[in-house]
Amino acid sequence: MIGKILSNRYLIEEQLGGGGMAVVYKAQDRRLQRPVTVKVLRSEFACDEEFVRRFHREARAVASLSHPNIVNVYDVGQDGDIHYLVMEYVPGEDLKTHLRRHGVLAPERAVAIARQVCDALQHAHQHHIIHRDVKPHNILLTCAGQAKLADFGIAREATGTTLAVTQNLMGSVHYLSPEQARGEAADARSDIYSLGVVLYEMLTGTVPFNGGNPVAVALKHVQESPAPLWIKNPAVPQALERAVLKAMAKNPADRYQSALEFGRELAAAVTASGPAAGEDTVVYKPVRPRRLSPWGWAVIVLGVVALLLGGWLALNAYLNVAEVEVPELTGLQVEEAKRKLEALDMRYSISEVYHEAHPGTVVEQDPLPGERVKKKRVIFLTVSRGPQLVKVPDVRQQPVAEARAALETAGLKAGEEYEIFDETVPRGLVVRTEPLPNSMQPRGTPVNLYVSKGSPAAWVVPNLVGLTVEEARQKLAALGCALAENAPSVPSDQYPAGRIVRQNPAPGVPAHEGMVVAVAVSAGPGPVAKQVGVEVIIPQDGKSQTVRMLVRDAAGEREVYTGTHAPGDTVKQVVEYFGPAMLLVYLDGKLVRQEALR
Secondary structure (H helix, E strand, O other), rough: OOOOOEOOOOEHHHHEEEEOOOOEEEEEEEOOEEEEEEEEOOOOOOOHHHHHHHHHHHHHHHHOOOOOOOOEEEEEEEEOOOOEEEEEEOOOOEEHHHHHHOOOOOOHHHHHHHHHHHHHHHHHOOOOOOOOOOOOOEEEEEEEOOOOEEOOOOOHHHHHHHHHHHHHHHHHOOOOOOHHHHOOOHHHHHHHHHHHHHHHHHHHHOOOOOOOOOOHHHHHHHHOOOHHHHHHHHOHHHHHHHHHHHHHOHHHHHOOOHHHHHHHHHHHHHHOOOOOOOOOOOOOOOOOOOOOOOOHHHHHHHHHHHHHHHHHHHHHHHHOEEEOOOOOOOOOEEHHHHHHHHOOEEEEEEEEEOOOOOOEEEEEEEEOOEEEEEEEEEEEEEOOOOHHHHHHHHOOOEEEEHHHHHHHHOOOEEEEEEEEEEOOOOEEEEEEEEEEOOOOOEOOOOOEEEOOOOHHHHHHHOOOOOOOOHHHHHHHOOOOOOOOOOOEEEEEEEOOEEEEEEEEOOOOOOOOOOOEEEEEEEEEOOEEEEEEEEEOOOOOOOOOOOEEEEEOOOOEEEEEEEEEEEEOOEEEEEEEEEEEEEEEEEOOEEEEEEEEEE
């Protein structure tokens, strides 16, 4: 495959990897001049028509997703018996490779990655797309540390066939939800389970379940509980461990019901845990045990009573925390929302998303306005980063269909089309765009296309006399004009039957789209055949030459003679023609004689 060009566009440069279902390559998009990732289906899947049909349908659906934490799908296509998917090229490494190199991740780093994946899953689930194969191999980390989720929808197509592909299944079964292991339908909560397993691995360095074969591992997902995280990594905060284990609940109803909820719980778990900055560790020296006096025992008893009383008072104070009403925060600037919450003795957690709202505007809150909650409660705020900006591609001199595809690939929309005359740009190609090429615009902005109608000089009524009706119709259609129906037949001794003898408007009149041209057609008898003798002498230049004679008359243009002759030969030919005609003589393709025949 290296060096092959798919669909005359994608040049395969190197193999990046592969699995049981496909092989992944780095390629160059020669049309848009950018690197891409191309996933090519293996031949055993490419010959399954139903599989391929569903693969293309699912890929088109995934291509509609647009999120900074999702690897963009640009194209899905076929070149002969090769079926392929074109995706965004992400320089960096996948999470599995990262874990092999770095081992256990710090809780803050692991949660940062998991929250980005939560954002990606939430976006996909809102568009009714389930990933079904969330695992470290499908989470790509950019050089800047951003997480991007890849291979959306592919796992769904593989469920019926990949059980035979042991290597691929072993890679996925460690992250399989119990319902998937039982062969039941997967939903958004299945993706949450798989992400919980990924987070378990990031925090402990191991997957929760292992076995000698895929079936053994799948059974453990269904039947066994994972070992507590603190046994493998005591540094994992309790709140974070609870969040991971809830995501991995056997019953989907016991898990988080949305990726958004899971992400917010992770944020709260990290915020609420961890030692205070600058806290020192105190080391106590062992002391020799000694007997306690009765007074010592009395002191201990009094101390225990005091602790119990203090604990009861603290618990009573906690249970009787005052409640407040959550204010309306959506639409406010984030600083104003913070001040409102601080005034009510409430805490907040902020996440940012691309949104049409002005940057810094609160676009979503949880809990909702009007709910009664206790003071100190964390209120989750989603704040707009403003619309995501993308560069308008330069589609000048491209056909309209290609220009539209390039705009959609860039995350923009093709707007209105306007036809204009242009002296230099051929008809049907893009002359310019609004907004201008290479300008930065919000994602989803419509881009208007100005398409060339060609040179104004080319928009005149052509000469149709001597053509057949079908030839005239095609010539007019190229200009957006039409031929009048029911052309009358008239006698003519100048043009053969079926040829056009006159037209209205006349040739050279300015044409416009929708113009109708009326013609009259010859009913015969047509011109009388005439003959003329033609003589051609081959030059004495030491080489043979090919002689070709053409006649252009009322019957059209035709070849009347062709042959190769030696130097000095004289070629004699009787030429038949109808009406006024033109004789054209060529030697080795070069016109050497042009003569009018009467």
